[in-house]
Amino acid sequence: MRKVDGGLRAAVLFFGDRIIIEVMRYFALLVLCAVANAQELPQGKGKELVEKICSVCHATDLVASTRATRKVWEGTVEEMYGRGATSTEAEKAQILDYLSKYLAK
Numbered sequence: 612m613r614k615v616d617g618g619l620r621a622a623v624l625f626f627g628d629r630i631i632i633e634v635m636r637y638f639a640l641l642v643l644c645a646v647a648n649a650q651e652l653p654q655g656k657g658k659e660l661v662e663k664i665c666s667v668c669h670a671t672d673l674v675a676s677t678r679a680t681r682k683v684w685e686g687t688v689e690e691m692y693g694r695g696a697t698s699t700e701a702e703k704a705q706i707l708d709y710l711s712k713y714l715a716k
């Protein structure tokens with residue numbers, strides 16, 4: 612019997628070594644899903660700003676996976692600045708332009 616760490620030991624005794632392969636398959640699948648779901652921000656003017664300003668509290672996936680009208684983005688941006696996002700007004704305007712143009716509904 613191969614030496615196995617911690618909680619897996621009981622499972623291995625019960626199911627045999629196959630459980631290791633199943634567990635590895637499970638994690639491989641998780642990683643694949645994470646990669647497939649990772650959303651990239653579209654290229655465009657203002658992308659770097661969004662990466663800089665909007666990634667402070669959460670991943671930019673959250674932004675990249677959202678589609679909204681300009682009006683709705685305006686509300687979201689205001690909400691995020693209310694939560695503590697900071698930049699100059701000019702940068703904020705550019706972020707709104709980027710979102711409205713490249714992540715439009």
Ligand code: HEC
Nearest residue numbers: 664665667668669673674677687688691694695696697706
């Ligand atoms: C000060 C922290 C902070 C910053 C900076 C920030 N956000 Fe958020 N954002 C949050 C929190 C907190 C949530 C809600 C938590 C969650 O759903 O994971 C959120 C959620 C969101 C969501 C999901 C929908 C929603 O309204 O809840 C979007 C879209 C979003 N943020 C966009 C942005 C954009 C665009 C920027 C840059 C202008 C930004 N965020 C910057 C804190 C922040």
